[in-house]
Amino acid sequence: MKSTITHPPMRASRGSRKDPIPGLYHQRELKYQLKTYEKMPVTIWEDSRLASRHIAQSIALAIRQRQQENEKIVLGLATGSSPVKIYEELVRLHKEEGLSFYNVVTFNLDEYYPMEPDSVHSYVYFMHEHLFNHIDIPKENIYIPDGTISLDDMDEYCEWYEAQIEAHGGIDIQILGIGRTGHIGFNEPGSWEDSRTRLVKLDAITRRDAAADFGGIENVPYRAITMGVSTIMRARTIYLLAWGEHKASIIKEAVEGPITEQVPASFLQKHPNVRVHIDLAAAGELSRIKTPWKVGICSWDDDLICKAVIWLAFQRKKPILKLTDEDYMEEGLSDLIVDHASSYDINIMIFNRLQHTITGWPGGKPNADDTHRPERAKPAVKRVIIFSPHPDDDVISMGGTFLRLVEQGHDVHVAYQTSGNIAVHDHDALKYIELMQEWLDHHGVEDQEWRKILRKAERFLRRKDRGDMDIPEVRYIKGLIRRGEARAAARFCGLSDDKIHFLDMPFYEKGGIKKMNIEEEDIQLIVDLLEKVKPHQVFAAGDLADPHGTHRLCLDAIFQALDRVKDQKWYKDCWVWLYRGAWAEWPLHEIDMAVPLSPTELQKKRMAIFRHQSQKDRPLFPGNDEREFWQRAEDRNRDTANKYRLLGLAEYEAMEAFSRWKP
Numbered sequence: 001m002k003s004t005i006t007h008p009p010m011r012a013s014r015g016s017r018k019d020p021i022p023g024l025y026h027q028r029e030l031k032y033q034l035k036t037y038e039k040m041p042v043t044i045w046e047d048s049r050l051a052s053r054h055i056a057q058s059i060a061l062a063i064r065q066r067q068q069e070n071e072k073i074v075l076g077l078a079t080g081s082s083p084v085k086i087y088e089e090l091v092r093l094h095k096e097e098g099l100s101f102y103n104v105v106t107f108n109l110d111e112y113y114p115m116e117p118d119s120v121h122s123y124v125y126f127m128h129e130h131l132f133n134h135i136d137i138p139k140e141n142i143y144i145p146d147g148t149i150s151l152d153d154m155d156e157y158c159e160w161y162e163a164q165i166e167a168h169g170g171i172d173i174q175i176l177g178i179g180r181t182g183h184i185g186f187n188e189p190g191s192w193e194d195s196r197t198r199l200v201k202l203d204a205i206t207r208r209d210a211a212a213d214f215g216g217i218e219n220v221p222y223r224a225i226t227m228g229v230s231t232i233m234r235a236r237t238i239y240l241l242a243w244g245e246h247k248a249s250i251i252k253e254a255v256e257g258p259i260t261e262q263v264p265a266s267f268l269q270k271h272p273n274v275r276v277h278i279d280l281a282a283a284g285e286l287s288r289i290k291t292p293w294k295v296g297i298c299s300w301d302d303d304l305i306c307k308a309v310i311w312l313a314f315q316r317k318k319p320i321l322k323l324t325d326e327d328y329m330e331e332g333l334s335d336l337i338v339d340h341a342s343s344y345d346i347n348i349m350i351f352n353r354l355q356h357t358i359t360g361w362p363g364g365k366p367n368a369d370d371t372h373r374p375e376r377a378k379p380a381v382k383r384v385i386i387f388s389p390h391p392d393d394d395v396i397s398m399g400g401t402f403l404r405l406v407e408q409g410h411d412v413h414v415a416y417q418t419s420g421n422i423a424v425h426d427h428d429a430l431k432y433i434e435l436m437q438e439w440l441d442h443h444g445v446e447d448q449e450w451r452k453i454l455r456k457a458e459r460f461l462r463r464k465d466r467g468d469m470d471i472p473e474v475r476y477i478k479g480l481i482r483r484g485e486a487r488a489a490a491r492f493c494g495l496s497d498d499k500i501h502f503l504d505m506p507f508y509e510k511g512g513i514k515k516m517n518i519e520e521e522d523i524q525l526i527v528d529l530l531e532k533v534k535p536h537q538v539f540a541a542g543d544l545a546d547p548h549g550t551h552r553l554c555l556d557a558i559f560q561a562l563d564r565v566k567d568q569k570w571y572k573d574c575w576v577w578l579y580r581g582a583w584a585e586w587p588l589h590e591i592d593m594a595v596p597l598s599p600t601e602l603q604k605k606r607m608a609i610f611r612h613q614s615q616k617d618r619p620l621f622p623g624n625d626e627r628e629f630w631q632r633a634e635d636r637n638r639d640t641a642n643k644y645r646l647l648g649l650a651e652y653e654a655m656e657a658f659s660r661w662k663p
Helices: 048-068 084-097 123-130 151-167 204-209 229-233 245-256 264-270 302-316 325-330 334-339 343-355 393-407 426-442 448-463 472-492 506-511 520-533 550-565 569-573 599-610 629-646
Strands: 042-045 073-077 104-108 110-113 173-176 198-201 223-226 237-242 274-279 383-388 411-416 500-502 537-541 575-579 593-597 654-661
Touching: 042 048, 048 073, 048 084, 048 173, 048 237, 048 274, 084 123, 104 151, 110 123, 151 198, 229 264, 237 245, 237 264, 245 264, 245 274, 302 325, 302 343, 302 629, 325 334, 325 343, 334 343, 383 393, 383 520, 393 411, 393 472, 393 537, 393 575, 393 593, 393 599, 393 629, 393 654, 411 472, 411 520, 426 448, 426 472, 448 472, 472 500, 472 599, 506 520, 506 550, 520 550, 537 550, 593 599, 593 629, 599 629, 629 654
Parallel strands: 042 274, 073 104, 073 173, 173 237, 237 274, 383 411, 383 537, 411 500, 537 575
Antiparallel strands: 110 223, 198 223, 575 654, 593 654
């Protein structure tokens, strides 16, 4: 089993060795690995794009080998976000390197039911948009379950679909994603091992996860046609893919847990040629990543020691300074105190490390000894850019720090990277349209261009069917709503209008709910702002658990922009701090700066979040958490402070956490 690893790209690299395959995550923590935990071969990658490229090239090699043998190859294809980068690479190989698909037959895993093939939500549309429209595959070689089949004909159709797979000799390579319920295809918990292609009912979690794609959970179908577990298991080779933190817990269950119909992906443990490819975020709950000292003998460094001691303290329910030699030995950490130091010395080292992350001066404390502070004392007044992927991420994720930076006299700028227009409810847009129309009428304004926009937007919203994509006029008005709210929140935090920047990155506007890749114009917008401000501090969203992916694309754009300006003189004095969003917080061992908040400051942060009225009560895309954003933020901040307290450090009302990024 391949399992060599380096630090994730979000952290400072401390002595990682060169990868035999670019992008593989190299686990330097283990000298050897026991094979009692992972029951399938798992490859962990630093970046899902590199993993997807590797898989696509493996598929391309198989296609070319079959062409040399004058034989066809049968691919089982998946939809969703997991395989998109694979399809992009296959398209690139076709256009740039001459890869032909004339001998390829494809069978898709599933389709929503009922579903018209020309709907933007259909998997027919998805597959043509991402793959089939861009390659030379014969149309007659494409098989996708038909979402228009009548219920009376469903059983016969499903048997026909199975027969077509068999007639083509079975599936050679099957690509799979995994749902948070553990489903493969749409085989939800309770699916039996010998199930075949059939109509199924979708789990509530699956429907909730699809809500963003459909513009609300009420638009998501309740049923789907899917290949069965036995259909999937007959494939000769299977690639199981998972990207992102929200897949970490189910990957652990599927890979390390028992085989059970409650986690259909666990049936893959029986397959003779399954290959699991995941990124570092999705691997976060695997034993070799979360608790590597349980898996093998570790090569300890300060970071891993910190991670282990924090884990031990919570495991033993003790503050760090009260941990004993017996605690270390009973929890499998005896080699730490035998080979490195006494428990007392280790406890002091980690306690001090955590203590030094706490600061009430996120921009650095002037005229202070900064030897053990997370930020520099000089310059006393720093130029700061806070990048916010959506118009409310700044105050949700670091509103208390935002307020502190302004109050402590720093030159703070905030840059809203996207308009956030898809997250505005239709009824809010209609309310503002009516308000503007009445204002124009009241003042006798005869601006025909504006009236035309308002009339067109109103007409669309009143006739809009469930799942329809907004027209540009509606997106524009919804963007104005988010912009006004963002401006109000930034002003509440003390910024003047000239320090508030709306980038409206084009990738977001072009993509609808499913976003496009970042392009040159997206990166250049950030480069221009960096060169204008020349910041000493950059704050950016490092939250890879964002269920819509916008955070990741926005962060990629920032990293690429920083790479372009790295040779400029001001850059050597620029530090980058990553915050987390409404979905998760940094693990304690990855926190480099923790900013404590008093009850009053937490209340002020809440008031800043309240300026985003269109996101109050019930956000349009809440993800898997139904709480309001201010509730999530406060609970997360209080939880961070409570964890510090349980480890024996000072007690605060709440804390915002940051991890320093070094290229």
